[in-house]
Amino acid sequence: MQSTRQGWLWNSMRDMLPAILAPFAGIAAALAIIVLILEWQGADPKVAWDYVYEGTLQTSERRADLVSFWMPLAITSFGLVLTYTAGLWNIGVEGQMIMGAIGATWAVRLFAESKNAPLGLDLGRNGVIIMCFILSAITGGLWAWVAAALKVRGKVNEIFGGVALNFIAQTFNMYLVSNGGPWQPTGSRATETARFPDWVRLPTFTDYRRLSPTIIYVTAAAFVVICLIMYVSRWGLQLRAMGKNQRSAFLLGVRTERNVYLAMAGCGALAGLAGSFRVLAPDVVKLSASPSGGVGFLAILVVLLASMSAVLTPFVSFVFAVLSKGGQRLESGFQWDYDLTLDRSLVRVLQSTVVLMVVLAFGARNRFFPPRSAQPVQDEAQIDRT
C-alpha cells in the first residue's frame, strides 16, 4: 500500500476528471456544430436561441404546452430504462405507444360513448379515465409481451420483432381511423376518430386548457416506481446483471427469460400509458393517424443519452422536449420574422447531433481514459456497450 494522500488524490482526479468533462465536451461539440449549421443556414444562433426560449419557456402557456409534450416522452423513457438496462433493444416501443393509444380509445368507446358502449356500465368520468389508463397499459404491455415471446420462444431478435410489430400497430391504427374504418365516424373527412365526449375528458388546469394535471401525477408515480425498481429492488439488480452478461446472469441463478418478459411488458405498459396521454390530451381527445408520431423513437435517444440512468431520464427528456417544441418555434420564427426558411428536418438533426456528440465523448473517454476503479459504476459499464 504505497498510496500516499497525494497519490490518492491523483488517482481519483484521473478517474473523475474525464468522467466530468466528457459530457461537457460532448455538449460543447454539439453546440459548436449546431451553431455552424445555423450559420450555414443563414440564421443568427443568438436569435435562434431566443426563439427556442420563447417557444418553450417564456410564457406560462408555452410551458404548459411543453409539459404536455414532455410527460409522454418522459414516461416512455422510464419504461425503456428497464429494457435497455437489461440489454433489450426495445425498438418496438413506438408500436407499444400506438397500441396504448388504441387501448385508451377503446376504453372510451366501451365505457363512454353511448352509441358504441356495448357494456352499458356507468363508471363516471374518473372511472372511464382509469379504465383508459388500465386498458392502454394492458394493450401496450401485451404488444411488448409479443416481442418478448418472439425473442424467447422464436429466437427473433427484439429489434427485428419490434420493427415488424411497429409496422403492424401503425397499419392497424390506420385501418381503424381511415377510409371508412370501424372507428372513423360516418361521413368524416379527417383521418381520426370522433372527438371523445366532453364528460370523459381529463381535468385541466384553470389557466391552461391544454394541460392536464392527471398525466403529471401518473408520470410522477411511474418515476417513483422505476426508481424503486432500479435503485432498491433485487429485480433492478438482476436486470443490470442481464445487461452486462445475460449468460452469466442466468448461470448465477437469474431467471433471464422471465425477466425478458417482465421488463418488456413493464416498458410496454408505460409506453401504452404514454399513448393514452397522447390521445387524451385536452387539445387532441381523439385517435389520429399517427398517435405516437415518433415520440417512442425519441425516448430511445433519451435513454441512450441518459445512459440508462433512471434519475437522469426526466431531465434529458425535458431537454428533448425543449428541442422539439423550440425547434418548431425556431422554424416559424425565422420564417415569419425574417422570411428565412430553415430545413424542416433541422430539429431532428439538432437532436441527433446532441446525442451523437455526447455518446462520442463518452466513447472517447472510455477509450483514452478507461476508469481504473476495480468495481466500475454500473452505468459506466453500459456506456461501453453504447
Place this chain on the structure above:
Amino acid sequence: MLKKLAVLLILAAVVFGGVSSVAPRAQAQDEFIFGVVLVGPKDDHGWSQAHYTAGLYVEANVPGAKMIALESLNSADRPETTLDQVVQEMVDAGAKLIFTTSADFEVDTTVVAANYPDVTFINVSGDDALWGIAPENAGNFMGQMEYGKMIAGCAAALKTQTGSLGYVGPLVDPETTRLVNSVYLGARYCYENYRGMDAAALKFGVTWIGFWFNIPGVTLDPTEVSNAFLDGGADVLISGIDTTESVVVANQRAAEGASVWTIPYDFEGSCAEAPEICLGVPYFNWGPAYAKTVEAVMAGTWTQSWEWNAPDWTDINNPDTSAVGFAYGDGLTDEEKATLAEFVDLLAKGATGEEGGINLWTGPLSFQDGTEFLADGVVATEKQIWFQATNADEATTPEEVTPPQLLAGVEGSTN
C-alpha cells in the same frame, strides 16, 4: 454519481443558461397578418404549395397583408404540436385571419375557432359552416375542382392507347370520391364521343393510399401504387394526392422507353417535373378567394359563408378570377389540345346554361353497389354533387348523408 451530477448541471446550463429576452420585432402599423396552416410541405408541387402560392398572391395584391405560414402540420411530421397550439402561436404573432387548409383540420378548426371569437377562420374544403356546426367566425370555401378533374379525365381518354387509366387516390371521403367520379365521367364521355370507343371498355382503377400524401410506414407508398398501375397495363397515371410521386414514376418509365403519360393535381406548375409526358394539370387557383377573404376581414365586412367557387368560364386560367384551371401539358398533340378545348367549351356552356352544353352530372348514374345515384334525366343538385349522395338535400345533419360511393364502372373500393 458525479458524472450524473455533471450531466444534470450541463443540461440545466443548456436550458437556462442562454435565457435572454427576445428582441421585439417591429410590426408595421397598418400590417394585416393572416396565418396559413398547411398539412404538407409548402413546396410539395401540389395541394399545400397551391395554398402557399395563394398567400404570396395576397401579399402581392393586397397592400399591407402579410402571411405567416406553418407547413407540415400532421401528427406524423409534427408530433410535438397541435392545431390549437399553432393557432395560439399565430394569434400571438398578430394573425387576425387563419386559413386551415386540410380536411384533417376541419373538426379542430371548428373547436378552436370558438376560443378565438375575434379571429376569423377559414377551413378550406370543409362544410361545417354549411351545416351550421361552425361558430360564426369560421367559414369554408372550396374550388369546383370537379370540372378540372373532368377535363383531366377527358385528356387521359384522348391519349390512352391501352384503354386503361390509373388513379392514385388519397383517402376516401365525399370530396375525393367526387373527384374520382368526375375524372371517370370526363374520361367516359371523351372516350365515347371523341375516340369513338365503347365506354364500357374503358378500364379505370383507383387505389387509395390512406392519407393526403405518403407517410412512410403509415400509408401505402404512392410510388409502388403508381408502378403497380403501370405494370397492370395502365398507360395514364392520374394523381389525386397532394404530392407528385405518380408523375415521377411515369417519367422514369417514359425514360425507359414506355409509352406512359401522367396528369398531376393541385398545383399549376406541377407538370414541370415531367413536361414531355404531362397531359396537363387541373389546379386550384386559391389566390382570388384568399384575397377576397383578407380584404373582407380587413374591412370588417366578412360574414360566415360556405362557398364553392366556380372557374371563370370566359377563361378558366385567368389568375385573378378563376378558382380552378387546367394547364395544358406538352404531352398532348395540338389536335388533342383542340379537342380538349372543345370539351371545355361544352362544360362551360353546360355550367352557364347555354344551349348545346353538357352537364355530366346527369342521370342515369348509379353507384358501384348498384344503387341509383341519379335517375334518368335528373340533374344533380349542388349538395348531391358535393356529398356524392342522393339524399344530400334531405339530410339535416352530416350523419344522415349516405356515405359517398364510386360510380359503377370505376374499379376500386370505397372502404
